[in-house]
Amino acid sequence: MRVAFFSTKSYDKESFKHYLPDHTHELTFFEPNLDSKTIALAAGFDTICSFVNDLLDEKILTKLSELGVKNIVLRCAGYNQVDLKKASELGLKICRVPAYSPEAVAEHALALLMTLSRKTHKAYNRVRDNNFSIDGLTGFNIHGKTAGIIGTGAIGKAFCKIMLGIGCKVLAYDIYENEELKSLGVTYLPREELFAQSEIISLHCPLTPETFHLINPKSLSKMKDEVVLINTSRGALIDTKAVIKALKKRKVGNLGIDVYEQEEDLFFQNLSEEILLDEQIARLMTFPNVLITGHQAFLTNEALAQIAKITLQNLDELAAGGELTNEVKWKSKE
Structure with missing residues (x-):
């Protein structure tokens, strides 16, 4: 062919x-x-x-x-x-x-989470400038936190196992419950209850008309203050404008994304000599508690x-x- x-x-x-x-x-x-x-x-x-x-x-x-x-x-x-x-x-x-490789994407979600939790990206940049101060680098333990996983297909399943291994209480939501994960200690809940109980939420579901802007003003209002959001699935699962407002109010404590709802004009390109015209992603990059990678979770x-x-x-x-x-x-x- x-x-x-x-x-x-x-x-x-x-x-x-x-x-x-x-x-x-x-x-x-x-x-x-x-x-x-x-x-x-x-x-x-x-x-x-x-x-x-x-x-x-x-x-x-x-x-x-x-x-x-x-x-x-x-x-x-x-x-x-x-x-x-x-x-x-x-x-x-x-x-x-x-x-x-479900593990490739799940491990990248973990990388985003761990980087945000211990601010290793900031520490790396400091040390390269011979700045060995650790002021402002206080992080938080992932162990013992409640992690909510939206979507337990192959990638979500792999991420659930990772979070169980770290020592998290793992909650999950999916239309189809995975019996193996339940036997390992994962608790399935209705989506609204998962939002309310989770300190960390990671998205691993497909983008469909039903999941478009799954993270929106209404769902954000149900979440804990300072919630950590991770998205390595599809950008349009998140209403970017709503998340920016939530970041400003500290409703979202940390955001790690490998995907973005308007990424088709940005990702996979070297735009280092260009003026960034996308105001939403430019705004996201001003937050010290936001980590963005360019759709590399599969790589x-x-x-x-x-x-x-x-x-x-x-x-x-x-x-x-x-x-x-x-x-x-x-x-x-x-």
Whole structure:
């Protein structure tokens, strides 16, 4: 199959080229995101491979179909960026990577939490300036805290186990309760009760119409003062304006995010010589108790290897024309 890769970086090329000799596909890598300005690059390809911030709305999907594209393979687990209904109408096949390394993302959530709790990022910068003062670096123990985990799929499950290992009381909310986690001591609660009881809240659920702005003025009002929020899932789970207000009032004591609801124009790019036009993320970066990383939670050698392997497997299955293990289909609500 002739495949056009969008939003590719050096690490994508390295991981795919390592496993490509075992497959017969012809891969062409494009650095730009897929959008209305770059869609012409898809001409002549029967398949495109996209990432989290590539636009796959009704207009883009229609144009892709007109260009002769038949298949879309996602190098990610989430598919909220895809208009599945339109894809179904156009006969486009969609596949994803349902799980690549749950531990990679869960460990990054822990890294955000531990950095905020002990201010190691600030200590690192001080020491590099030969400043060995520890004034202002007082942190807090994670051990003994109550951690609330929203979503206990593969990543949320891994994070629950990490927090249990640290010595936290772990609460969880999910539509489907995990019996293994319950046997380990995780307590499932209604979401509102979890908000009210947790000192640390970490988001590990998909972005759906039901979870859009899950963290909003109403849910924030139910939380403890100085709550710690961690988000390594999808940016739009958090109402950024509401969280900024909560930070100013100290309702949110610490915020660690690897995702941001307007990240498509920012993340995965070097903007160090540019003026930052996004006022919300600029405001977030003024808070000393906010830690932001640029959607790197997935970025480990192990995860990249799995993404490449499963994506190439998806391409093999599409080429064979048989059953698709990781197909994503639109489901009517009727």
